[in-house]
Amino acid sequence: MTGYADNKEQVLARLKRVEGQVRGIARMVEQDTYCIDVLTQVSAATKALQAVALGLLDDHLGHCVRDAVTSSADDDGAAAEAKIAEASAAIARLVRS
Template sequence: MTGYHEDKDHVLRRLRRIEGQVRGLQRMVDTGGYCIDVLTQISATTKALQSVALHLLDDHLGHCVQDAIARGGSEADARITEASNAIARLLRA
């Protein structure tokens, strides 16, 4: 079971809102929106995606990683490595 299973509806609402932001960006570009306005909206969309990513990471650490650590063994090491790699990807983005 995923760590965000209790928040699934909330996460989906946020992603749908971001999807709407991206469609708005497409309209702005299609209609020749001012460059700075487009960039401002791209920044807002990026921050919204980062917020969802951090929420999912927090859920993953609090559920999946915590459960694996409680069980111990190689799965705990694998989950910690997996989480560290996900954090590194987020920082590179």
């Protein structure tokens, strides 16, 4: 079960809004909209995607990592360590982007 299972519809709705934003940006380019206006919309779409990513990360930490830590007694903490490393790598990717 995924960490975002409880808010899957909300995540999908946010992604559909971002998709609409990106289509709008494409239309702006097709219509030769002023560069700064296009960049402003690209920035807004980027921030919207980052918000989705942060929500997914929060769900991952609150569900997947928590469950691995809770059950870590069964495997000497290997699953918990793996999930924490995975989350750390995801955070690093988000910070770099």
